[in-house]
Amino acid sequence: MKFQQSQEMRNLIAAIFVGIFSYFIIKALTDFDIVPGVSYIYNLRGPLIAPNMITVILFDWRGYDTLGEAFILITAVLTTGILFGRGVLGGDVSEKDSTPIRPSTIVQKVFAAPLVFIIVAFGVVITLGGHITPGGGFQGGSVIATAFFLSVVVYGFKKNVFNLSHNSLETLEGVGALIYLCLGLVGLGLSGYYLYNVGADLYPYLGVGDTATRLFSYPDSTNAGIIPYLNIGIALKVLSGFCTIITVLWGAEKK
Amino acid sequence: MNSELIPLMVIFPLISAILLNLMHGKDKVVRAYGILAMLVVLVVPIFASYGNHLFGAHPVVDTLPQLKISLSEVNLAIEYNFAFLQKALVFLLAAIATFAVLSHISNEKKVSGVYLSMIMLSIAAVSAVVMANDIFNMFVFLEIMTIAQAAIVIAVGGVSGYKAAFKYLVFGGVAGASILLGIALLLGTFGVLNISDLHNSLSGNMTNPIVLTAVGLIVIGWLFESGLFPFHTIKSNMYSAAKPDIAALLQTQTKIVLVALAIVLLRLFGGYSNMTAVMLGLSVGTLIIGSVMALLQTDFRRLLAFTAVSQAGLVGIGIGLGTRLGIAAGIFHAINDAIAMSLLFITVYFIYERAKTTEFKRLGGLLVQAPKLAFIQIIGILIVSGVPPFNAYQSEFRIIDATIQAGHPELGVLVILGTILTFVALMKGFYLTFLKENTTKIALGKVHIYNGLPTVTYVTLIILVIACVGIGLFPMPFYDRAYSVALKILVGW
């Protein structure tokens, strides 16, 4: 805080109160006795759905939280768009595209493209195997977004490997979120409970039909139901969300 | 009891938000879909039946010894509660949001799909916060609400909006982290996130220092979300930087979240008197400072912004008393005041739209040009100041009654002082806008438009006045429900 000279005292007062706050935080955290709680039940029942407990919690037990999380990202992406003129009141303002064009060296140009493909493949593997191995939609999506950023840095926004325009990124993001929302609606329609994991059949008494179960079965040892599909939706959303933020902030005009 | 319509109150606005964003640019489609979506948003809470909704169909299960929880059974997943209070709050939110959306659609030449989608996101977030019976889910949606509100302010453009949003997001980050740390401490100590389960585990545990730390942290978050004392300048800056018709929505959301979070706090830690003391003290400070600051403003929007903040303090006083009468009166006042302040914000919206300014030194003499508007605004001022036939009177009277019943008559005097100050401030605004001689001739150019108010917004104002009078004449159905909620909070859910 830069107060005027006469108010230098304020820094001291604020520091004292922050000190009091810090003391209580440290005190609370240093004598902390942890209880497993419902995590134990999640670990006990979770393997019936899919091997990776964290994915099971994210997309099944607490799948609704993940929906909220996805929408935070969407909100942030739209807000960043608003900041740079898309959708402000009184008509859109399109700023000059001032993407810095920096000549890449030959080594960068030669090696970036294959690296991008490898990274994308890695991201896809992480996404599709999210319920078996460590990983999932968020991680896979952000790995693919890294590849996008690499290609933008090396080849420029116009000529990047992905060839995605701003509009198609927006559409992709919307599609990703709609996949999530609609898979939740399937559960609502069939069983009466939103985001019911159709296909995993944890609760057979709900009487969800055979067809739905077969529709959402996924070729692996356990039957994860809709979790892999939710993963794909989230991956699309995170990928396009991060890419949009990157392009918007990257293209901000320098003054 | 399972009701399929409960999640739709959140899911449908979310779907609409995505669709509106995708439609951005196609003007007619956005208009049509916006109106349609608002109709659905308005209708769903009316038809949804009371009950709980278990997400993912995960039921209550028996506990095991390895859990080290003293409960006999725990909820496995996220749960939504939907009862009369939730219905009233969600419907109120939907109604005010409908007015905001309709005023945007009918008064703007170019409709912004992104802007409407932000409004939808904030509706969904606040509805989720109201209904959630899961503390972490509540936190997630509070964050969505924070960013969406910042976006609504940013969309106005201009550097003052950016500054307001910057402060809002930085301190929102602090408050959000504070709430999450509180949740983490509770999760580590009790191992559950469901509020009913936490309530059961917490009973008799209120001397645990870690729990008390969590209480403090969540109370700090509550102060931010409801715009009470240290955060009142941030909130009022947000209200005054937004367009006035959206500021009506923002302050409604603030009051709804105030009530929702306060109910959670009281349910979880209701037995802890220091917490209610903190809530009460900071609310009193907000009431007085808010109304004093309102009196000192030179801009109508900022005046209303500080009035809205001080009225939130009034709601906080009711809830902070921690007695049945106080909580009931606080909840009742939150609903009444959200309606009344929206009315005032929308009248100022007209002045802002036509004169392109709300600074007092450039306004004046509008009574001749806009008699209808002046009449409606004076009614709004009377409502907010707690004049008998209207709804705010019923709740302010009950708050004062509750302070005396709770043994704090001084607080009753303070409430009266704050109300008087609010009245003086609002009348000052009315005088400077409508009665004082216009010296600058700024607003005279398009003056005749004042008489032909846009139909949609005119109807809006009429509906709001009717609502105020209706609740004012027949308060008992609402107050009784609020009282039963207060009883439930104190005795057991």
Place this chain on the structure above:
Amino acid sequence: MDNLYDYLHEKFKALGGTQIGSGLSAEFILLAFFPLVLIALLRGVNDTIAIVLALLFIVAVVFSAPFVVKVSKENTDHYNIAAFYVAIVMGIVMFIMLGGI
């Protein structure tokens, strides 16, 4: 009385554009506010002490008037003002919750 009015007028200039009427009303409410809060806080201890202290407080406050200017300076939209009070409230809330009042 003219002098007092001029004095206050001079003081309220710092508020920038506010009418002197509104400044005065706010001032009187603030004068009523502080002793009332003091009474509310101290009444639990002893009624007599509360009233005596409140009266003393009124005298002190009257001599340090006008208060409005200070209050309005402490409630601007500046970031640092908000940060200062947030720091103080964070400390106080934690202290009250854990240390007891």
Place this chain on the structure above:
Amino acid sequence: MNGSEVQFWSFVTAALLMIIGIYAIIFMDNIIKKIIGVMLIGDGVNLVLITEGFKPGGIVPIISEKLYNQSPGIFQEFADQASYSLPFALVLTNIVIGASTLAVLLGITIKLYQHYNSLSVHEIFKEEKI
């Protein structure tokens, strides 16, 4: 260090991260430093959650084929060994929240910098008097 010591020092680190963050938000003058402060607080909370999920001597909460085949239907052994998995899922949510807030704040910073040509809070809020 044994398990519980790791946990203890992890909590201390988390608390320090949060305190540094609060310090940055309140006392630093540069906007970017304030934003870093917000992120540090978020990371501190994340570390608290991760440490809550930590179980001394526990395994990763991903069931192996061996454990899966050992006990069909009831996974008692796995649940006894695995770390507490709920906090990890919450952390993932909070990371995305932090990233979103960061994106918006950085965007606002760019805009403010374009207008004021400065990152100092003192400069940017000059119009509002203290």
